Amino acid sequence: MDLERSPLALPFPAIPPIAGVTPRVARAHYKDWDRCDLTYVELAEGTAVAGVFTQNVCCSSEVEMGREQVRLGRARALVVNAGNANAFTGFRGREAVEQIMAQVAQHLGCEPSDVFVSSTGVIGVPLPKDKAREGVAAVFAAPQCSWEEAAATIGTTDTFRKGALATAVVDGRTVTIAGIIKGSGMIAPDMATMLGYVFTDAAVESAFLQRLLSAAAADTFNCITVDSDTSTSDTVLAFATGAPGNAPLASFDDPGADAFASALHDVCRQLAQLVVRDGEGAQKFIEVRVTGATSDDSARRIGLAVANSPLVKTAIAGEDANWGRVVMAVGKAGEPADRDKLSIGFGGTWAARDGQPLADYDEAPVAAHLRGREIQVEIDLGLGEGRATVWTCDLTHGYIAINADYRS
Numbered sequence: 001m002d003l004e005r006s007p008l009a010l011p012f013p014a015i016p017p018i019a020g021v022t023p024r025v026a027r028a029h030y031k032d033w034d035r036c037d038l039t040y041v042e043l044a045e046g047t048a049v050a051g052v053f054t055q056n057v058c059c060s061s062e063v064e065m066g067r068e069q070v071r072l073g074r075a076r077a078l079v080v081n082a083g084n085a086n087a088f089t090g091f092r093g094r095e096a097v098e099q100i101m102a103q104v105a106q107h108l109g110c111e112p113s114d115v116f117v118s119s120t121g122v123i124g125v126p127l128p129k130d131k132a133r134e135g136v137a138a139v140f141a142a143p144q145c146s147w148e149e150a151a152a153t154i155g156t157t158d159t160f161r162k163g164a165l166a167t168a169v170v171d172g173r174t175v176t177i178a179g180i181i182k183g184s185g186m187i188a189p190d191m192a193t194m195l196g197y198v199f200t201d202a203a204v205e206s207a208f209l210q211r212l213l214s215a216a217a218a219d220t221f222n223c224i225t226v227d228s229d230t231s232t233s234d235t236v237l238a239f240a241t242g243a244p245g246n247a248p249l250a251s252f253d254d255p256g257a258d259a260f261a262s263a264l265h266d267v268c269r270q271l272a273q274l275v276v277r278d279g280e281g282a283q284k285f286i287e288v289r290v291t292g293a294t295s296d297d298s299a300r301r302i303g304l305a306v307a308n309s310p311l312v313k314t315a316i317a318g319e320d321a322n323w324g325r326v327v328m329a330v331g332k333a334g335e336p337a338d339r340d341k342l343s344i345g346f347g348g349t350w351a352a353r354d355g356q357p358l359a360d361y362d363e364a365p366v367a368a369h370l371r372g373r374e375i376q377v378e379i380d381l382g383l384g385e386g387r388a389t390v391w392t393c394d395l396t397h398g399y400i401a402i403n404a405d406y407r408s
Contacts, residue, residue: 281398
């Protein structure tokens with residue numbers, strides 16, 4: 001499938017080498033395509049790990065095993081297979097994962113549980129063990145690659161390479177936090193809605209890293225949606241090598257912990273928004289801001305009801321200032337809302353206030369705003385202090401075309 005680059009794409013950042021992290025790519029030939037499809041990242045001894053995973057109950061063996069592995073808190077390697085999700089494949093899928101883990105563990109002299117595996121692609125086809133074995137053997141001999149090459153290799157229907165970068169001062173040392181991610185369709189909250197990997201040279205205890213990643217995911221990865229579908233394979237992992245030698249962060253009382261948490265959150269936000277910018281068939285990036293809700297959780301659920309509404313998404317695709325569809329989506333969310341206190345706006349222009357259209361409403365600036373690529377939808381419920389921001393994209397004919405042809 002030959003996909004056109006998303007008009008919402010952003011350039012890949014200049015991610016430097018990260019101490020203790022060595023990425024490589026190779027061809028396992030999981031599909032009939034002329035590209036690398038296996039990513040291998042070797043991690044220094046002592047690397048801490050944290051993870052968040054899909055809540056889809058039909059998840060892959062990679063997700064089931066990954067949930068158990070992160071509890072141990074350590075990692076030596078990551079393997080990502082592209083082109084085959086290896087989900088809904090029973091014992092054969094699990095055997096393929098165990099084979100990869102054992103092969104890498106033997107190569108590194110570590111425990112198989114220190115090797116994390118992710119797979120993405122078509123559901124219901126067991127990962128071919130022979131191709132996996134040959135691909136892993138090939139990647140061991142491959143040269144170190146750039147982060148952009150690694151980002152390209154983990155993709156499937158992605159139209160551009162996605163990466164993010166931030167720095168923080170921890171214990172007097174500048175540490176780097178960088179991430180790569182893939183995701184374009186089958187994107188909806190419930191963690192993690194994509195495959196994403198964050199790497200840092202900071203020293204962070206695994207329990208604290210898990211706390212920080214879970215908190216960041218709550219209002220970044222879990223606040224995006226393309227199509228309301230939560231994948232079987234979604235995973236976000238964070239790895240901390242501790243190479244600069246800072247005193248390991250264990251709580252917010254430690255010097256630099258706040259700065260590190262902020263930088264990690266920034267990287268997660270960047271990555272989450274990049275996935276929406278590459279939503280299948282997307283032409284517009286949409287930010288839904290909800291204020292005045294009874295709680296932040298309620299605001300988030302209302303925002304997602306709007307962001308997942310096909311009627312709202314198609315109206316924005318058609319550049320139609322039909323704010324009544326937003327009112328509908330707020331009302332169906334199942335959250336506290338009062339029709340007579342509700343206000344709706346686009347791009348800073350209010351169309352309705354306190355439950356009724358503004359007498360002097362001028363649709364011209366709203367129509368002009370909707371002709372752009374970056375769209376803001378404002379919702380004020382007038383009930384409380386709860387607020388949330390959710391990101392999505394429009395729904396176009398391109399989404400149908402991509403998914404109708406996905407397996408061909």
